[in-house]
Amino acid sequence: MKVLIIDDSSDALALAKVRLGKENLAIITAQSGDEGLKLAEAEKPDLILLDVDMPEMSGFDVCHQLKTNKDLCMTPVIFLTGSDNTEDKIKGLNVGAVDYVTKPFDAFELKARVNAALRTKRMQDLLIEYANIDPLTGIPNRRALTERLRKEWMRVQRHGGKLSFIMADIDHFKKVNDTYGHSIGDEVLQRVAKAISSQCREIDLPARFGGEEFAIVVPGESAEGAGKLAERCRQATSDVQINLGTEDVHVTASFGIAEVSDSPSVEALVKAADEALYHAKQSGRNQVSTDTSPEETAKK
Ligand SMILES: [Mg+2]
16 A cells, blocks of 8 residues: 655654565655645545644645545545644644544554554455445445436636446346246346446446446537447447256347436436337337437436
8 A cells, every 4th residue: 555754854764764674665755745636636646644743835735625525535544743842733633633642653663553544444445345245246236326327527627628327227237037937037137237337448438227228428529429338338238148958048138328418417327228228119129229319208
């Protein structure tokens, strides 16, 4: 794990580095609050050791800026207090630090406090990861999808560019469950999730939307570009084959696409993709549709 130490004293930096040297940590250092904030932004450390007493920007000011930064507010901070000043310690904890270490550092205490903070950070990372992953398929869940879609939406509103959204639904999935049982149904979901993910680029976000529905956030692409991706996903899904000994289980999926330029809001974009999906279902399933005109009697 990566630890950033911010301290204006080069002696203190060198000492902390030596003290933590054997802990198998990647250690980066900065000698001012300003430099530290930039480094934190660029390197996303797992823990920040922060000197309270620095010229120009104090450790408290640095901590305040960290805690109001959306990308850095979850990074734990341990204050390095120069003296046994109780007021500083309390103030440090109040501005969001998880702990403090008094200088000059006791080697064992520094290591113990750093390791304790990193244990908590690992737990926190794991919880965030679990909160965003669909446990059955191992791909991002609807929460992660919605968050990413909102981010991409904001990005397009600010900077322009393209953004498309794909909704997919496994055809006649209920029949799979009814015919072969839920464990085969689960395997189908897992294999389709894998098939769809395998076609996505690094910047796309494939997710399980719920039930037998999947969705993909496709940044930088018009409906036409997203259509090519959806077509590859459709093909990959129809290639899925589960061998039951006596027979093979095959499935197909239908895909609907909408692009951001036609939608006034995130909700409208999702709805439009869902309507296109409806058209794909209506036109015989196992196909991709970009027809987002609303249907009166929508029933999939
Ligand atoms: Mg100092």
